[in-house]
Amino acid sequence: MERDELEIKDILDQLDRLYESGDKEGVCKLVEELSPDSIAELLDILDDPSECQWILECMDDAIAAETLMLLYPELRIAIVERLSDEKLARYIAELPSDDAAELLREVDEKRWENILKLLPQELAKQLVELISHPGETAGAIMAHEVESLPGNYTVAQAIADLVRFGDDIEEIFQIFIVDDDGKLLGFVPIQRLLIAAPGQKLAEIAQPVDVVVPVDADREYVVDLFRRKDIVSAPVVDSEGKLLGRITIDDVLDVADEESSKDIYKLVGIEVEEGGEIHDIRKRMPWLLVAFVGELVSGFVLKSFSSTIVHFVLLTSFIPLIMALGGNVGMQSAAVMIRKIALSRWGTDIHSKTVLREIFAGFALGVITGGLLFLLGWFWGDLKVGFVAAVAIIIAMTISATVGSTLPVIFNKLGTDPAFATGPFITTFNDVIGLTIYMVVASVLLNIL
Structure with missing residues (x-):
């Protein structure tokens, strides 16, 4: 230790x-x-x-x-x-x-x-x-404590104000300049204030405000704004431009951490809400029922192809592998797309490029793992089953990547949180589709070969 x-x-x-x-x-x-x-x-x-x-x-x-x-x-x-x-x-x-x-x-x-x-x-x-x-808006994470002064104040008056009221504000990066109605006009950085002549008016040394956060802006937008603009503080204004408060980087980091945790939970079908055991069960049960029904369908698929399995028992050895690899690729593609959507406001053309890249990645990974399965079939003395498993895994992983990368975009377009809706659907869908593809390919190819 x-x-x-x-x-x-x-x-x-x-x-x-x-x-x-x-x-x-x-x-x-x-x-x-x-x-x-x-x-x-x-x-x-x-x-x-x-x-x-x-x-x-x-x-x-x-x-x-x-x-x-x-x-x-x-x-x-x-x-x-x-x-x-x-x-x-x-x-x-x-x-x-x-x-x-x-x-x-x-x-x-x-x-x-x-x-x-x-x-x-x-x-x-x-x-x-x-x-x-509302809890998900900029207004919910802003602080009222903000140093704002009229533009006709002198530098000396502003510094005196800082000395008098500085303890009431956590960190002071700049002084905001407002008009008589409280509307934001500009700001003066602290370092600029300290080197200015005592008699200068704040309006004379003020700079325009590049980044302003609307009070009703989504807090995920605020996180993205701070990241893109590389800032540590931003003023919050209402619809009329009146200064209400400010948001600092520590609040933004807290939000980013909370949102990341929520997305991780949602990806496996769990809502992050406070409540007792009954509440937790009620929230999780619907998605477990989705998985339950999906696996029942998988069992039905196996039963439907029982004659094929009886004649080629070795086929069953690859079933867990086909389902697991397809599911992993689908979830990886979904995670990439959810991250892209969360961190950007890109257009459809950018999403399309990402989707195509994920589909190609799924296909390429399928070819690699398919080659390994073919070699494994050869090692076990059954090239037919090895070939069937190779073809099935290529198709399954390509489809899984397609579904995993497109579902988040579709759910986002429909106004549904892609992180919450995607995980359970992809897990269940890939199990059913992967198994169905494997059995269909096996039935067709084994009768031909």
């Missing part, structure tokens, strides 16, 4: 002992030298909501609130469910508005009214506005 691992294990053991003995003072002494991200790492390893809640409540509210937001979402939500409204309100009051709104969204809506009453009036008003935005 490395030294760091030993230190972590030692701290975890101490935390467990302190928790069992109820020694809150000991916990405070143990974690006071650690940063919030280090504490969060330890709590993620513990993965016990009750113990983690107890440890957080031993800490200063500001540190505990920051640590809470750094935990894995599943653990954080489990802890939030156990916290009292009073404790939650104290944590929320210590957070920037975007994190505060995110934490409030993770609380049962029935508790919102009481928690908001416990918060300062101005913060409560901000949070009500933030949580009113």
Whole structure:
């Protein structure tokens, strides 16, 4: 074990002992030298909501609130469910508005009214506005804290404002310039502000804003925008161009991580929603039924070709391989297309090129694996079966790649999330089609050869 691992294990053991003995003072002494991200790492390893809640409540509210937001979402939500409204309100009051709104969204809506009453009036008003935005939009991840000043302010006045209010804003990259109605006119980078003459007007040194995020923009669009423009912060405006807040790169990275996780789950037919065991079963069962019916069809196909199998028993040896390779190629092609769709707003011509490339890849992989199967048939002393398996795998992998690459595009055009709809369909379809192709090719070719 490395030294760091030993230190972590030692701290975890101490935390467990302190928790069992109820020694809150000991916990405070143990974690006071650690940063919030280090504490969060330890709590993620513990993965016990009750113990983690107890440890957080031993800490200063500001540190505990920051640590809470750094935990894995599943653990954080489990802890939030156990916290009292009073404790939650104290944590929320210590957070920037975007994190505060995110934490409030993770609380049962029935508790919102009481928690908001416990918060300062101005913060409560901000949070009500933030949580009113749909969860998948830019408004849901923006922060209200933003430095905006009128263009007739001097550089000296702007710097004085920064000194006075800087602690209220997490990170300041630029000052936004607004008119009397609050409409965004431009911005002044901090480095430009610091080297400008004190008497200069902000309007004289302001630069035009290249990237503006509409408050109702989809958050996946925001991720793509930050990636393409290579920016760390962007203003958020309403339909009239009024400055509402800003989005920073840390929020975008969180969204990108969440969306990637959701896509992975959806690819295997699981919705990422909070709920108990019954809820999980209800969400997964429809796609398992799709697979259940598909495999029944596969069994029917085998039964229909039982006479062929009886005469050529060696055929059965290749069935798992045909189905597995076809399924893998299909899922690989689907993953490529889903990634392309998620990261771009390309036109149909670009999608067509990608589809054709995936089909060719499926065919080429089929030829390679088909050659190996033919050699395997020769090694086993049955060239006929080896040839049948080779032809079948070429056709099956080509069709699987075709289906895998086209289904995401079709579902996307229909307005259905391709990641959610594609996985279960491709898995089931490829099993049925791969087996059917194999049996049909076997019946035809073995009668000819």
